[in-house]
Amino acid sequence: MFSDAQLPIIFASLMAFAIIVYALLDGYDLGVGMLLPTNNETESDTMIASIGPFWDANETWLVLAVGLLLIAFPVAHSLVLGALYIPVSIMLIGLIIRGVAFDFRAKVKSHNKRLWDRLFKFGSALTAFMQGFMLGLYVMQFEYTIYSVAFSLISGLGVCVAYTLIGAAWLIMKTDGELQQKATVWAKRAGRLTFISILVVCSVNPIINNKVMTVWFTFPQAIFLLNLPLLCFCLIGINDWLLTLAIRKRFKTAWVPFALVVCVFVGGYLGLIISFYPDVVPGKLSIFDSITDPSSLRFLLYGSLIVIPAILMYTVFSYRIFWGKVEPLTYY
């Protein structure tokens, strides 16, 4: 049913799918984490309640993405994680702290709650920053020079603001009243910062990376490709305008900003894929060179064809159950 030649493409697509779903889903809950106020318990409770039923499944997409890299491209997995040894470990500490802080904050004595709120915020920021930092190093082909580290630091901040943006858009959708108004302001600020970060990454990347330059600026495909960043910038612009209207109470935003931000994420991500395809480790290893034994992959793939649609179905089911504005946490 699947030829050996198709398998690298199929598994690379599955992995790419898992990564973008992860970035969107864990993106919004990491963003909410970074936005968490440490001096307003009612608001922080509502914000936490909005991500409560989902964060755990959201993080599972990261395990799937890394798992697919491990399973389908083990050599790439060793190369990437070996090169990112320290940043990966720091990110994991961030993920651990925020994941448990979420549960601890609600169960410890109330005077300890603030400690866990702070750790939740800190862990979320650390995770987001390290993910961006690693993305930067990945783009820089894992060179630890002063320029590449500087670029990675910017990329780290970029991911932080992007996650904050999607987190704020999530809050606009899931909350109302005063908190929604605040989230609108947060979204506007984060949107502008995201605009700047995308601009920086888009301009620096082709300059330092020859292959990226050729892909993006070879005509005629460039005519199509260059529309992608333009589209992203337009969407951020429209979003900014809508948010301004919403702040002046001339527009009910609801789900629109979230949908726009999702499009921006997908657009940016497609841009990244176009830049590096078919390499799984930029400049070193392509998906065709590093694929594992086809018969093992086929064994996994047949099962996946049943299981992945099921996962998507019950994920949608779960989001439907918790549809609409968030209610106070009733946790049993």
Add this chain to the structure above:
Amino acid sequence: MDVFMLSRIQFAANISFHILFPTITIALAWFLVFFKIRFQLSGHPVWMRIYRFWVKVFALTFALGVVSGITMSFQFGTNWPGFMETVGNIAGPLLGYEVLTAFFLEATFLGIMLFGINKVPPWLHTLATLLVAFGTSLSAFWILALNSWMHTPAGFEVRDGVAFATDWYAIIFNPSFPYRLGHTLLASGLTASFFIAGISAYRLLKGDHKKAPRIALRVALLAAAVLTPIQMFVGDLHGLNTLKHQPQKVAAMEGIWDTKQGAPLLLFAIPDDETRQNRWEISIPKLASLILTHDWNGELKGLNDFPDQHPPMRPIFFSFRIMVGLGLLMLIVSLAGSAILVKHRESPPHWLLKSVYFMTFSGWIATLAGWYVTEIGRQPYLVQGILTTHAAVTDQPPTAVSFTLALYLTTYAFLLYWYIKTIFTMAKRSITIEEYETKDNQPTVSDIKGVQHV
């Protein structure tokens, strides 16, 4: 220390910390299903009370299991690249199926189970609870299939130093898999039973006069009384299976250096890996041979028969005795406790509560000890006969691994402290809550606000 030892310690630390939580949640999920169904059938609010307390403990424990588990999926690449490069064709799909069939299932329905009780009909909530329990057990199924394969590999061939799958049925149901799965699931059952019993006993000792902790104590102790003898039987079968496939591990467990007919059962000894001798032996003649070969004069292989191919004896020998000792203690406490609770339903004697409380985390220690026996017992191999641990290790600089090891150890110590502290905080807080202050299937303002919040 070199990268090899540092990476081993780091992996051991990660997986030891991780296993603490799944070993509770796998069985605790089934206890929750039981409580929920009892409530559904009887309509008695006390079952909902019990469910509500333990579902909070479950949520916290599960979260710790999830985050410490994410670390595991990165460890293969960061510290043991040789593992996937050599046996990735087999390990990959097993791990993949664990993520796809189990992780998503449990994580998604956990959300519904924890937050959806007022949003879905009762049967659907019970179903969500059931699916979470099923998911946790399914995850144990896949990961133990892989772990067992590393002990007793089957269904593969090696070409150019890389293992290729030839028969997936034989890979999954490899020779030690049924025993290891049974032994581990029962260990989880015992860990959760003593955990529930211990915390309930603690509540009673602190003057909780409600019905909920008394019933939870009884259910948990009865479960332990049933599971402990089964565990001893399955553990014995597992041991016989190990003798067949990894005799060097059994030699280390029994403290045998030289192959012997009619080997004695060592109750105590201090094995010395340098001089290859035991000191301070206290033994029962011929009993080890009888237990393992069912013959007074049966021959047991000693470690000296496996030159350079065997694990160190001392850690295995002691871990094994800790596990068995705790197993015997569990047997006594659960049987005696159940017998007494049948008589004294309403007011269990103080000394019984004390001893059950003392056993709260006995399952953790026994589980860890058991895992050390089986994992150290496989050394010097990572995959028995195919890949040595040494060949799989990373070439990271030792300073990088020391740094991350310190980072993990600090985080884990911090979290373990808070986990135990929080469990007892929750137990104490529940003492002050009235018996049935609310309609137990409806949320009220008091549930939502204040300290009860979440």
